[in-house]
Amino acid sequence: MSIVVERVSKKFGNFQALEDININVESGKLVALLGPSGSGKSTLLRTIAGLEIPDTGSIVINGQDTTYLDIRKRNIGFVFQHYALFKHLTVRQNIAFGLEIRKTPRQAIKRKVDELIELVQLRGLGDRYPNQLSGGQRQRVGLARALAVDPQVLLLDEPFGALDAKVRKELRDWVRRLHDEVHLTSIFVTHDQEEAMAVADEIVVMNHGRIEQIGSPDEVYENPATPFVMSFVGEVNVLRNARSLLSNAYLSSSSSPVYIRPHDIDIDTFPHPGSVSTMLVRIIPIGWEIQLELQIEENFTIAAQINREQLNQLDLQVGQQVYLKPRNVKSFPEFAHSSQQHFTSVNVK
Amino acid sequence: MQTNKSKKFILIGLVLVYLSLVLFIPAIYVFYGAFNQGINTFLEALGRREFQQALRLTLITVAIADPLNIIFGLCAAWAITHKKFRGRTFLLSVIDLPFSISPVVAGLMLVLLYGRNGWFGGWLEAIGFRVIFALPGIVLATSLVTLPFVVREVIPLMEEIGQEQEVAARTLGASEWQIFRRVTLPSIRWGLIYGVVLTNARSLGEFGAVAVVSGSILGRTATLPVFVELAFKNYLATAAFAAAAILALIGIASLVAKEILAKLARQPTI
C-alpha cells in the first residue's frame, strides 16, 4: 500500500504551511516526518489522512487518488499525540468502535478485539476505562483501535510526544518491532531526531513547509543535504569566518560557514600539525559521554565530545590549554550566498 | 465542507431566534417600557413616594445583608478549609441548599419560625421586636437566599493557597489573624469581590422570599422588586417599568462587573 504525495501545497491565510511537497512512500515502509514545530509535518500528515484538503497537488494511496476523498472513506488508521481515546468507553469498546461502525458481526468483533489486546500487550485491561490506564497503555489502546479496522496505511501524529522519557523509549522500540511483524505502511510525525533515527526506515526532514532532505537515517546523518539538516539532525558547531582559526587544510575556498560535529574533534594536551590552541573552560560529564567547552577566543567557544576513558587518559583540568583538531568538516558553499534555502526532493527508494 | 458551513449558519440562526424570543427582546423591552412614554413620565415615576420608599428599603436591606454575608462567607470558608472533619461534604451541601429551595418555601420557613405563631414569635413579640412584615424579616430572607454565594467563591481559592503559603507564614511566626489578613485575604480578594457582586445582585433583586416575609405593603415594606409587582397589579405599568429599568441597569452593571472580576480572579494572585 504505497502513498504518493505529489506537488502538494497548502496555505492557512498568509501562512504557507506546505510548499510543493513530493514524497513517495513504498509499501511496507515506516517513514518519519521530522522537523521543528511549525515545519508543516503535522499538516502534511493530516493532509494525507484527509483531515486537511491541499490547495494544489494530489494524494494517491495505493494507486487511488484520494485527495478529495472524505477521511471516513480512506480507510486509514490515525494515532493521536494525546491519544484521543473515547473516555466513556472501555478499552474493548474503544478498539471495537471502528468495527461496530462497519457493522462487523459480533463474533468477529470479539475475535478481532481479543487478538489486538494480545498484540498490544493489554491482556486483563480490556474492561478498564481510559482514565484508569497509564500514558503508555493509553497509546497502545490508540494503536489497537487504529489497527482494528485493517487500515491501508497507519498515520501517527507525534505518537510518543505526551509520554515521559522512559516510556517513550520503550514504546517506540515496541512500535518498531510491531512494524517488523505487520509491515503496514506507516508514517509518523516527530520533532525528536533521535526518535526518527531509532524507528524509521526513511526520514523526511521538513522545515518551513518544505522538504529539506529524504533519506535513510544514515544518509541523513552522514550526508546532510542542507545546513538545516546538518544542524537539526545531531549536534553541531557552526563556525562562521572559520578561516582565520582553523588550518587551511580543512577549508574550501569559499567563506561559507563550517559545520563540525562535537564527536568529530580530536583533543590532545600538546599541539599536532594543524591543531588549534584553545582553553578548556568547562567539563560536562553525561555518564559515559563527556562534553568539553573549549574557548578559542573571547566570546567564541566550541563544543567537543570525548568519552570518560579519554578524559581520564588526558587528565584534563578546567583552565588548562588543550589542542583541537577537527577530523571531519562540512560546508555548504552552494547555500552561502542565498538567504532563501533550497529544498531537495528525493524519492524514497 | 459546504454542508459544515450551512450547518453552522443554521445552528447560529436557531440560537439567535430562540435567545431573541426568550432573552434579548425581553431584556430590551424593560427599557422600552420605561421610556416609551417619554423621559418625563419616567422621572415622574421615580419621584413617587412609594418608589422612593422602596428604593430606601432596598438599599438598607442590601447595606445590612451584604456585610452579614461577607462575614459569614469568610468564617464558613475558613472553618471548612482549615479543619478536616467528618460531614464536611454534608455541611457544604447544607450551605448549597438555598440554591435549590423555592424562595417561597424559604420565606415560609422564616414565617413559621419568627412569625406571630412561630417558635420565636411569642417571645420576640414580648420584647417588642418585630421580624416578619418588617425589616429584620426582609434581611433574614435576603441572607437566606444569598447564603452560598461568597462561601462558594472563596473556598476553592482558600484551598489553593492554604496548603503552602499559610504554612510558610506560620513557620515565619505569624499569628492566625496575621496569616488571614496578610496572606489569605490578599490572595482571595478577587474571588471574594466576585462573590460579593453575586450576593449584591441577588440581594437587590430577591423577590419571592421577600414577598412572603414582608407582607408586601406598598409604601411600607415593599422593596424595589416587590414594588414592581405591586405597581403592575395596580395598573401603574409605567411606574412598574421605571423601577424595573433601574433594577435591570443594576443587574447589567453586575454582569459587567462579574465578567471583569472573573478575568481578574483567573489571573495568578501573587
Add this chain to the structure above:
Amino acid sequence: MAISSPSYQAADKIKPKQSYWSKISLPWVVTITHLSIVLLLPMAALITKSLTVGPREFWEVATQPVAISAYEVSFVTALFACMINGVMGTIIAWVLVRYQFPGKKIIDATIDIPFALPTSVAGLVLAALYTTNGWLGQLVAPFGIAIAFTRLGVLIAMLFISIPFVVRTVQPVLMELEPEIEEAAWSLGASASQTFRRVLLPILLPSILTGVALGFARAVGEYGTVVLIASSVPFRDLIAPILVLQRLEQYDYGSAAVIGTVLLIASLIILLIVNLLQQWSRCYAD
C-alpha cells in the same frame, strides 16, 4: 454542587492543639450561629409544623385536588421547559464553543441575564411581551393561542429562568473536549451523526443532565417570574409555590407548611440526583 476537594490539616501539626482551637473557634461560632438563624432553625420549624398536623392529615392536605393540580402544573411544565432548554442549551453551548462569529462574546455574556435580572422584572417584561396585544403575543394571537395568563406563560417564564443552567454546565465540558476525539471517530469511519450519537452525546450527557436537573430545581421553585405572567387560577395555571403563598395569606399555616415540605423534599431529591450525576461525570475524567 458540593465542593469535594481535599482539605488540609497541616495547621494543627505545627502549633499545639490548644492554641489552634482557641483561634479557630470564632469562625466556627459565626458559621454555626448564622447558619442556624438563617437556615437550620427555619427549616426545622417548617418540618416540625408540617409534622404536627399528623400523618393522616398531612397526606390529605398534601394530596388534595388543588395541590395535586398545582404540582402537576409546576413539575410537568418545568420538565417541558428543562427538556427544551436541555436541547437548546446544548446547541447554544456548542455554537459558543465551536463557532467564531461577530457578537459571540456579547451573546455569551447575556446568557447570565436570568441570574442578574430580578425575577419580578423578568415576569413584568414577559407578561407585557406575551399578552395577546404584546409584541410577541400578537404573533400567535391570530391562531387563537394565548400565552400570558395560561400555562404557556408559565412555560415561557420557566424557559427564561432556566436557560443559563444547561449552557453553563455543558460549555466547560465542550471546551475541554479536544477536537481530536471527533477526528478519531471520523478516521474510524463514523459519519457525522454516528460521531454525535456514539461519541459526543455520551460524553456530554452527564453535564447536560446536570444542567437540566439544576434548571428543573430552579423552575419548580420559581415564584417571581411566574406570578406576574400567570393568572394563578387553581386547576389551570396555579403553580405549587403560589399555592403555598395563597395558603399563607389565608393564615392557613398548616397546609402552607405541608405543601412547602413537599416542595422542600422535592428539591432535596433533585439535589441528590445532581450529586449523583456529578459523580457519574467525574468517573470518566482524567
